[in-house]
Structure formats: C-alpha cells, structure tokens
Amino acid sequence: MKRFWKPGYSVTLSLVVTYLAGAVLLALMFTAPSVLRGIFNMDFFVNKVIVIFYACCPAGCAAIVSLLMLLHNIRGGKVFTRRNVKLLRLISWCFVFVALVSVYATYIYYPCALILAAAGFLAVILRVVKNVMEQATHMKEEQELTI
Numbered sequence: 001m002k003r004f005w006k007p008g009y010s011v012t013l014s015l016v017v018t019y020l021a022g023a024v025l026l027a028l029m030f031t032a033p034s035v036l037r038g039i040f041n042m043d044f045f046v047n048k049v050i051v052i053f054y055a056c057c058p059a060g061c062a063a064i065v066s067l068l069m070l071l072h073n074i075r076g077g078k079v080f081t082r083r084n085v086k087l088l089r090l091i092s093w094c095f096v097f098v099a100l101v102s103v104y105a106t107y108i109y110y111p112c113a114l115i116l117a118a119a120g121f122l123a124v125i126l127r128v129v130k131n132v133m134e135q136a137t138h139m140k141e142e143q144e145l146t147i
Helices: 007-039 043-075 082-108 112-146
Strands: none
Touching (some): 007 043, 043 082
C-alpha cells in the first residue's frame, strides 16, 4: 500500500496555512473598520472594537512571523535549537498579550471572553511545548558534548 501523506507534507501544510492567516490578518488590518461597521450598527461600540483589534495586531503579526521562521527552521532540519525555543517563547507571549487585551474587551463585548479563553489556553499549550523543546535542546547539546 502506498503512503499518501509523507512527513514533509505537514510542515508544508502548516506553512501554507500560516501564510494564509498572515494574508487574512493583513487584509483585515486595512479593512477592519468597514467590515466591523457592516457587522455592528453602533458606531461608538464599533470604534472600541476597532481599537481592541488594532491593539492585538502587533502581537498577531509577531506570532505569524515567528511561526513562519519556526516552520522554515523545522523544514531545514533545525529542530532542537535555542532559536526555536526563543520563537516558541515569543509566540506564547503574543497569545498572553492577546488574552490580556481580551480581558478588557470582555467588558465591552462579552463574546470576547471566547477569545480570552482561546488565547489563554493556547498560551499555556505553547509554554508546555516550549518547555519540552527547551529540555530536548538541552539534552541534545549535552549529548553532543559527550560524544
């Protein structure tokens, strides 16, 4: 039986999805006011949501760029490196920032609590992955010294 899904496909798929997410974020950065005004009717409310969205944009851009760098490192065979640990740490802090901004956003629009929960949960998961990656990197470095 022939294998359809090869190991390199996952990284390629992740890269494609990350580039698409970056394109969507970039498009929303230019169209957010008109899109949000089309969804909500209250101008005062929309202005606050727009400010919250733009407050989260730098963290979103940093997370996407860091994720792209991480995926390119993995594709190049550089998996257990200090640079990848730093990239994972940065991505997790981006999610923490979005979660903190979402705490304020929840007071304005209660469904933002979903963003708070998702961003907080992703931050915790990424911190766990970062800790595992950091430990594996440390073990790899020690193994290289003993050989």
